[in-house]
Amino acid sequence: MQKKKKTIDxxxxxxxxxxxxLHACPxxxxxxxxxxxxxxxxxxxxxxxxxxxxxxxxxRKFIYQCLVCGSCQYICTNEVDFVEMMIHYRNTASRGxxxxxxxxxxxxxxxxxxxKKFTGIIDLLVRTPLRKKLLIPRRRPAKxxxxxxxxxxxxxxxxxxxxxxVLTYFYxxxxxxxxxxxxxxxxxxxxxxxLECCGFPYKSQGWDKKFLSLRKKNRKLFxxxxxxxxxVPCGTGVMTFKxxxxxxxxxxxxxxxxxxxxxxxxxxxxxxxxDFESSRDKTKRITWHDPCHHLKSLNIEKAPRFxxxxxxxxxxxxxxxxxxxxxxxxxxxxxxxxxxxEILKRKGKKLNELDVDVVVTACPGCYLQxxxxxxxxxxxxxxxxxxxxxx
Numbered sequence: 001m002q003k004k005k006k007t008i009d010x011x012x013x014x015x016x017x018x019x020x021x022l023h024a025c026p027x028x029x030x031x032x033x034x035x036x037x038x039x040x041x042x043x044x045x046x047x048x049x050x051x052x053x054x055x056x057x058x059x060r061k062f063i064y065q066c067l068v069c070g071s072c073q074y075i076c077t078n079e080v081d082f083v084e085m086m087i088h089y090r091n092t093a094s095r096g097x098x099x100x101x102x103x104x105x106x107x108x109x110x111x112x113x114x115x116k117k118f119t120g121i122i123d124l125l126v127r128t129p130l131r132k133k134l135l136i137p138r139r140r141p142a143k144x145x146x147x148x149x150x151x152x153x154x155x156x157x158x159x160x161x162x163x164x165x166v167l168t169y170f171y172x173x174x175x176x177x178x179x180x181x182x183x184x185x186x187x188x189x190x191x192x193x194x195l196e197c198c199g200f201p202y203k204s205q206g207w208d209k210k211f212l213s214l215r216k217k218n219r220k221l222f223x224x225x226x227x228x229x230x231x232v233p234c235g236t237g238v239m240t241f242k243x244x245x246x247x248x249x250x251x252x253x254x255x256x257x258x259x260x261x262x263x264x265x266x267x268x269x270x271x272x273x274x275d276f277e278s279s280r281d282k283t284k285r286i287t288w289h290d291p292c293h294h295l296k297s298l299n300i301e302k303a304p305r306f307x308x309x310x311x312x313x314x315x316x317x318x319x320x321x322x323x324x325x326x327x328x329x330x331x332x333x334x335x336x337x338x339x340x341x342e343i344l345k346r347k348g349k350k351l352n353e354l355d356v357d358v359v360v361t362a363c364p365g366c367y368l369q370x371x372x373x374x375x376x377x378x379x380x381x382x383x384x385x386x387x388x389x390x391x
Contacts, residue, residue: 011085012046014078015039021072021082026325027065030342035062038072038082045089063090065336067329067343068204069292074323083297090206147179148193149225157227158187162241164234165197166364171380174364178233178255178382185263192221198237201331203244215245222250231258233381234364235294236330254294256362256381260303284357284377286311287320289347289370291363295323304362307384315358322350328369344373351376360384 006014021038022028034040044062047053066086073082159182163175175191182189199214222230230247232238233255241252253261288308294300308317327333327343351359351374359374361367362381371378 005084006080008042008046008049008085008089011080012042014080015042018078020077021075024071024075026067026069026071026327026343026346027339029346030339035059036065041066041086042080045085049089064205065339067292067325067327067332069325069329070296071292071323071325074296087204087206090204091208092206147176148191155188155190155226157190157225159189159229159231160222160225160227161189161191162195162198162230162232162237163191164232164237164364166368167233170368171364174233174380174382181382181385182231187262190225190227192225195221198232198234198240199244200236200240203240205331211244219245222247229253229258231255233362235291235298235300236363236365239293239297254298254300254362256294256303256307257298257300259381260306264306283314283316285318285355286315286358286360287318287351287354287356289320289326289359289361289366290323291361291366292323292325294363304360304381307381308360311384318354318356320350320354320356324350326366326369328365330365333369340369344369348374 015038019037019039025036025038028037028040030036035044041062044053044059048055048059053059063086068083068086070083073080076082161175161179161182163172163178167175179189179191196214196217198218199211202208202210202214228251230241230250230252231254232241232252235254238252238254241247286308288304290301290304294304305319308319311317324347325343326347327340329340333340347370356376358377358379359370360379360381360383361370364380367378367380370376
C-alpha cells in the first residue's frame with residue numbers, strides 16, 4: 001500500500017525541532033547557512049506556499065541549490081520524502097518558466113536532434129573553452145550503430161538495455177562492453193534506436209511538461225519490444241523508471257544489482273571469480289564510490305561490494321563507507337559549479353585519506369565527475385570484468 005504523501009505543513013512540523021539531516025546534506029556542509037539546509041528549504045517552501053514570502057531570485061536560488069541526492073531523506077528519522085517534496089514544489093513554483101537560461105539551453109542542447117545525430121560535434125567542442133562550461137569529456141570511439149535495434153523484428157529479449165544520456169554521448173564504449181558481456185553470459189539483449197533521456201533532469205528542475213513528453217516517447221519505444229528486464233546502468237534512471245513510469249510487469253534493475261541477482265549470487269557463498277580483471281601493474285588499493293541515488297534512494301549497497309570483495313589478483317579493496325556525494329548532480333553542477341567543486345573536494349579529501357589508487361562507481365554522472373577531476377584512476381563497474389572479444 002502506497003504511503004500517503006505528507007503536506008508541507010506536516011513536513012514543516014516534523015522538521016521544526018530536528019536537525020538530524022544537517023550533517024548529511026552536501027550543500028549545507030559546503031555553505032553552512034540555514035536556507036541551504038534541508039530544514040531551511042522546508043521552511044522556505046512553507047513560507048512561499050503560505051504567501052508569507054514572494055518568489056524572487058534569492059529564494060528561487062535556494063530552492064534549486066539542492067542536488068536532490070536523497071542524503072537527508074536517507075538519514076531522516078521522520079520519514080520525510082524530501083526528494084519528492086523538492087520535485088513537487090519546484091514544479092509548482094516554476095511551471096517550466098523560471099528555469100535558469102543556461103540550464104534550459106544545456107538541456108535542449110543535450111536532447112537536440114543535431115547533437116544526437118552528429119555526436120562528432122562533441123569531439124570538436126572538447127577542443128574549445130566550452131568543454132569545462134558544458135562538462136564535455138574526451139570520448140573514446142565506439143560503434144553503437146552496430147548494436148542498436150530498429151524494432152522491426154518480433155523477437156523476445158531477456159533484457160532491454162537503457163544506456164542513458166551520459167554514456168551514450170560521452171562513454172559509448174561502456175555501453176558496448178556491457179552489451180557484449182551480457183550476451184556472453186547468455187542473455188539476449190536489445191538497445192532500441194531513438195531512446196530518449198529518462199527525463200529526470202527535467203523532472204528534478206520542475207519542467208514536468210517536458211518530462212511527460214519524454215516519458216510518452218520512451219513508453220512507446222518500449223512497447224515495440226517484448227522483454228522481461230529493463231537494465232539501466234544508472235541509479236537515477238532506475239529511480240525514475242520505478243517511481244514515475246508505471247511500467248507494471250517489467251522488472252527494472254540497476255546494473256550492479258542485476259549482476260548480483262542473475263550472474264553470481266544465485267550460487268551460495270560463491271568463491272569463484274566471474275571473469276574479473278586483474279591488476280597488471282603493482283598491487284592497487286581500490287574503493288567503491290556509492291552514487292547517491294543508488295545508496296540513498298534505491299538502497300543498493302550489498303551488490304557492488306559483493307564484487308569488490310572478489311576482484312582478481314593485484315587489488316586490495318578498501319571500503320569507503322562515508323557515502324559522500326561527488327557534487328555532480330547532473331544539471332546542478334552547471335547551475336552551481338563552485339558548490340559542485342567544493343562538494344567534490346570533500347570526496348577527494350576522503351579518498352586521499354583512504355590512500356586509494358582506483359575508484360569504481362556505477363553512476364555515469366559520478367563517473368564523469370570523478371574521472372575528469374580526480375588524480376586517481378576511475379573505473380565504471382563493467383570495467384571490473386575482463387572484456388569479451390567483439391562479435
